Amino acid sequence: MEQVNSNNKDSEGRISLLDSSLRSELRSRGLYYVRLMGISTVMLWAAMSIFYGAVFRRSTYIYRTQLELVDLDHGPVGAGIVQAALAAIAESQSVASANVDGWRTQPTWRQRRDFATIGSVRSWVRRHGWGALVINSGASARLADALLAANSSSGYRAADAVTLLLNTGRHPIIELTYLQPALTGVGSAAITKFSTQLLGTLNLQTARLTPALVAQPVGLTVSSVAPMTFSIAPVVYLFGFLTGLLCVVGPLIAWKLTTAAFFERTKHRHVWLGAVALIMGWATYIALLGALAQAAFRGPAYSAQALAYTVGRFFSVWMTEAMVLTTTGLWLANWFLLLTPELQGLASLMTVLPNIVSTLVPTQTAPRFYRWMYAGSFYNGAMLYRYVLSGAYPQIGLNVGVVLGEMAALAAVLYATTWVRQYVLVAGLSDVPGWYRGSKFFAGKKKNEPAEGSVRRSLWSTPGTIDDSDNDAVSLQNGDLGV
Structure with missing residues (x-):
């Protein structure tokens, strides 16, 4: 009973939200929130259009990125793999071009001849590039020794022929989504095509060769010059x-x-x-x-x-x-x-x-x-x-x-x-939350009314006095009653 009486006492003097005196205020607030809905709609559509457009369009500008094709071998193996890689690149671009602007989703390849060592290629890719397919120096000599020297193929490493250099640290999302698949795809296709052509032209007795060498005379190794591929690296x-x-x-x-x-x-x-x-x-x-x-x-x-x-x-x-x-x-x-x-x-x-x-x-x-x-x-x-x-x-x-x-x-x-x-x-043009004069929510001081801080300073900087009928000055600061 006491709780009910307390609630009634708290509600005493209050009106219902449906009271006719609130209709104009409710109508005004409703129109205000309709305006906010319009602002929010424009903000949302504009923001999502810009974001989705950027994420989608990035795939159509992949052709602006470049992958390098480097032959450090300068021998028959290097020349053969380069030709096979170029053929694989042309094929992948042809397949992509079947779609409208499909070529734009493929990286651009450049054949480079200005590197002398694998170390210089790694350094350049880390500092400036996206990735590279490198035919390692001495690949032809190592393969020839393995094919011609009796029992030497047991120590031959096919994976030493080609190195794929990745630069995942430059931009993990683009590298892992577009460039790494393109690089490994061309590399694998080139290795397979060259190996098939090489085995078809061999006129040697293969009894002394290991099965691994017969199946894959050349292979590849994947290496990252700036690794950043842990699970949350992209974000x-x-x-x-x-x-x-x-x-x-x-x-x-x-x-x-x-x-x-x-x-x-x-x-x-x-x-x-x-x-x-x-x-x-x-x-x-x-x-x-x-x-x-x-x-x-x-x-x-x-x-x-x-x-x-x-x-x-x-x-x-x-x-x-x-x-x-x-x-x-x-x-x-x-x-x-x-x-x-x-x-x-x-x-x-x-x-x-x-x-x-x-x-x-x-x-x-x-x-x-x-x-x-x-x-x-x-x-x-x-x-x-x-x-x-x-x-x-x-x-x-x-x-x-x-x-x-x-x-x-x-x-x-x-x-x-x-x-x-x-x-x-x-100046009283804005209140504390930031509403400006003229807004229905403005709760600042009235026009020509001193600011709260100014009033407070004036009260405490000068003694206030109260004059009674006898002109006895009563001080508000020290309590002097003037008697």
Whole structure:
């Protein structure tokens, strides 16, 4: 009974949601949410169209990537395998061309003659290339010795004839999805065709040859010059950056909602420095957790599928993620300070979409429209991340310079943004959540009304007095009754 009475007492004076006095307000709120539905629909369709288009179109620009065909043997084996490889390439492109623009989904092959050793090929592929099919030096001599010298074939290794060099660390998704299948497909087809032609022309007694040599006189070995093929390699950097970004968004929103008094009472440059310090400190802490998570992960044969995670690489991953999150945090802070609450999701979308696209799609396979996205922090951070873990495609100066340059530029923009935020708060043009005067949700001070901070300062900076009928000044500060 007491609970019922308490509920009735709490509801006393309240009206039903269906009360006629609320109809205009409900109609206004309904129209507002219809407008929000329109904004959300446009945002969703635009974002998904851009993302799906980028992921789909990357397959039609694979022809911009290049695989190398290198003959270090300069003998009959090298010449035969090169001819067989060229035939296999032509055949695969012919099959692909059966579909409209199918040739665009195949990598471009280049025959190179400017390498002298396998080491120089490995170094070039790691730094600049996507992959290479290499006929090793001395392949013809080793095969001739095995075929002609009695009982020598027992020590012959067919796999030493050809080496397929992969560069998975440059971009694991593109490499594992498109380039590795193309490279291994051409390599296997060339080996099979050359072996068949060679055995058909042999006029030797094969009794003294091993069955393995008769079945496969030449073979291949697959080697990665910059391995990054552990289970989560394609998304480890992207997921780390996104998770860190979500952990930065919360403090940014809280900072906006809880610092109105600081904006009203504190010097502008101190507000700005405090904001930059908060973002940098929080981003560095979150990045430390990400680097520790990377240290805790050990997938199957991790050490063979990436470089060892040493103390130096741990520190490099930490600082890379810290730079990325700081830059992204500064970018979001500028938007959050100026946008109304309903549009803050747009700022997040404008941040996440280009960064995801640039990370999943390399520049070589991106349409022209998407090129501007590669100036973002996620892309340059991913390049650094992959280099740290695999050693592939070193562009350290460029990537670090871009991220630090963006960080400095966004910090400078934040200086102006915090000034605008301070002005609109003090002038009463905006309230604490960010609604501007004229909005139905605006809850700031009325026009020409002093800001809360200004009223508080005036009360405590000068003694207040109450004059009674006898003109006895009563102090509000020290309790002096004036008697």
